[in-house]
Amino acid sequence: MLGLMQSQPLLISSLIEFAERHHGSGEIVSRRVEGDIHRYTYRDLAARARRLANALDSEGLQPSDRVASLAWNGYRHMEMYFGVSGSGRVMHTINPRLHPDQIAWIINHAEDQVLCFDLTFLPLVQAVHAKCPTVKKWVALCDADKLPEGSGIPGLSSYEDWIGAQSSTYVWPQFDENTASSMCYTSGTTGHPKAALYSHRSTTLHAYAAALPDVMCLSARDSVLPVVPMFHVNAWGIPYSAALTGCKVVFPGPALDGKSVYELIEAEGVTYAAGVPTVWQMLLGHVKPNGLRFSSLKRTVIGGSACPPAMITAFQEEFGVEVLHAWGMTEMSPLGTLCTLKNHQLQWPAPEQMKVLQKQGRALYGVDMKIVDGDGNELPWDGKTYGDLLVRGPWILDTYYKGESPLVQDAQGRGWFPTGDVATIDADGFMQITDRSKDVIKSGGEWISSIDIENIAMAHPAIAMAACIGMPHPKWDERPIVAVARKPGAEVTREELLAFYEGKTAKWQIPDDVVFVDAIPLGATGKMLKTRLREQLKDYRLPGL
């Protein structure tokens, strides 16, 4: 017997329709590429998303055709999120930090038909457009009078001209909620990038879950600053959850330095901000030495790579800002776990609570997870045993776009996505990543967590960033070394740093050496690029070998 409730499909257009009707005057504030501040409302955004849908119709785009963006976080980009997907096309956000050859490869692989870009990326578009025959329309996300002359890009239009010529009346089409809505390519540090193809259903369910109190706790009372880019995994789904909750949204545009982000937080009464650790390091690097305070900021979600405990302590103890450590992946839309305490932990002493808060957190409903050994046997949740982390759920990838399904089957025939992360899970369900499986250091048959070694170095006042990698060793297979970049003007010697490890980890886990570098190489999503670091240190030999 079927239920007798309305079977309205979960479509992205319903999010913006809801925001327009119920939060029409809610504010969306953006720092533009031009440098000025732009403000309007969900009502304006909805009307312009409909104009964009009409513009796509006028280009003759069919359902599921791909429309790409190369853009910072801003209101026009958010209009694309709703206008492109809402009209049944696929919103393809491209990471502009990738190599131009990789970008051209991605555009061709996705067969993008329209590409909209911020003027910052004009040189990039000039470099790749001739190699992208599927793109029949290039649009600069700017006012008509800012459109560059003689750009060499055939038929280039300004976004404002393009959508301005269209009506704001449009009826969003209704279709199967499993229809593709958007796509994002992984950074592809090895081999070609692979794409996750999200659906309206996966995106809408993820938007609900992301707003829950134990997840991002978003509400109409919040002023939300997504520093995490909209060009990578949909800014952790915040644009969708924002429309669902009607929160005020504040977009930083291209200005991601500590000073600009701090000024925006203060000027717009930001209560909640989200980003990767490197961005918050820049913010703290501005706020601390200048003796500044946060007057409105209450919570910050930090994820994408391990959040150093020293950063959690700085935000919480020095600034009274709650840190929520989060873990996810492109293939997971991206949210998997978030770290908030449970009721019975509220009475625990602060140091015990801090140990929990440093973990990547608990699964949210919609994500099931387990750790397994090399033979696929499930391992215990004791907080000590580590294994390969597998996940399943309605917003987790089944098959790569034009690619293969990476899922592994369990005894019941259910498919699990192998995350490539190694983790422990404790009795309360808190997951802690020890490493990417390819970064784990195997020393004398035991595993050393590179994240643990990095976190200790990062707690040293002179260290800006640390990366731990394994080096070949004839007796132990591998031994850890730590590459560190010092804070400007700060001093610390090899011996001082190695002494700093004493008592903080088992003796055999202390790195064999410290290598000082000017900067740790970062990848396109702001994560440490250990492959590049290994290349840089290919002639390095461990002391005594």
Ligand code: ADP
């Ligand atoms: P995203 O696209 O969200 O940056 P990617 O798909 O590029 O994610 O990379 C996902 C990987 O990033 C995870 O498998 C994990 O190794 C790492 N990661 C993400 N968040 C964390 C975290 N909080 N702590 C440690 N590693 C993390």
